[in-house]
Amino acid sequence: MLTNEISVIIPVYNGENTIKETIKSVLNQTFTNFELIIINANSIDNTLSIISQIKDERIKVFSYPQANVAVNRNRGINHATGNYITFLDADDLWTTDKLAAQYTALQSNQAGVAYSWTNCIDENGKFLRKTSHVNWTGNVYSKLLLDDFIGNGSNVMIRRDILIKVNGFDEILTNAQDTDMWLKLSAITDFICVPKAQVLYRIQPSSMSSNVLGLEKSNLEVIQRAFAREQAKSHQHLKPKAIGNLYKYLCYKVLATPPGKQQSKVAARFLLTAIKTDTGLLFKPVIFKAILKLIAMVILPPNWANVLFKKLPRLSNTSTFLGYEKTI
Incomplete structure (x- = not known):
């Protein structure tokens, strides 16, 4: 059996309204050598039932007690076997070329992290606005000091060995775990940009x-x-x-x-x-x-x-x- 090159991690809690579309956006990727690790944080709605109806051998589901997103991403990292790791929130989407483009960027560069541009969508998937469409590469620490231009946790792809060095997400922070992670990573490795909008970040009214x-x-x-x-x-x-x-x-x-x-x-x-x-x-x-x-x-x-x-x-x-x- 071939080793999975990329591990995709989706934490989910009560995501019945969006989880199917989110999973499909991963399964529809043009790059196919990946595992999809879903961390179910004690969902009490129909999330697990919906996931079980999607048949694909690349999907691996693990259930845990409810916890914050940092804990659940770290749980996913512990199960990951890929050389590259990327995360997707349970209500966000990717364009079909997201994995391929970021993987190619990292393969052709010594950078440890690849990121793409993001567009915001509403609860119905309608375009709302662009986020920060910048193209900063190399040492981006000073840029991240001023602004989290990555924009969300559904964006980056990280070399496994680099991610292990920073000991995962800080589980103590109640917010801003993403920004903290990007800063930790940029302190030890270069970033590379894929200048295309490949992440669709969903803004829910409740958020x-x-x-x-x-x-x-x-x-x-x-x-x-x-x-x-x-x-x-x-x-x-x-x-x-x-x-x-x-x-x-x-x-x-x-x-x-x-x-x-x-x-x-x-x-x-x-x-x-x-x-x-x-x-x-x-x-x-x-x-x-x-x-x-x-x-x-x-x-x-x-x-x-x-x-x-x-x-x-x-x-x-x-x-x-x-x-x-x-x-x-």
């Missing part, structure tokens, strides 16, 4: 109400760790920009929360911190949009606010915060 305070705490911890490494010794001047970028992202995240569920005081604090770390924001339209949107969510009933935002979609879209993140 908009995620724990922004947890995001803040974990990301600040990751920033502190990153700037404490030897690789950041000559880049300390970037730290204020890194913190500023974090609060621009947090502003976008907290203001994407549905009306009625917003954390108004937290949103106001994030806005003030973002302005404090980048006073140039005071002259950008996004600040006025953000303030108006927050006021509308505070003073209007949720259904009225929803109607207003649907009639004025440019007001409700504050994703332009991400466009003001500093990358140099």
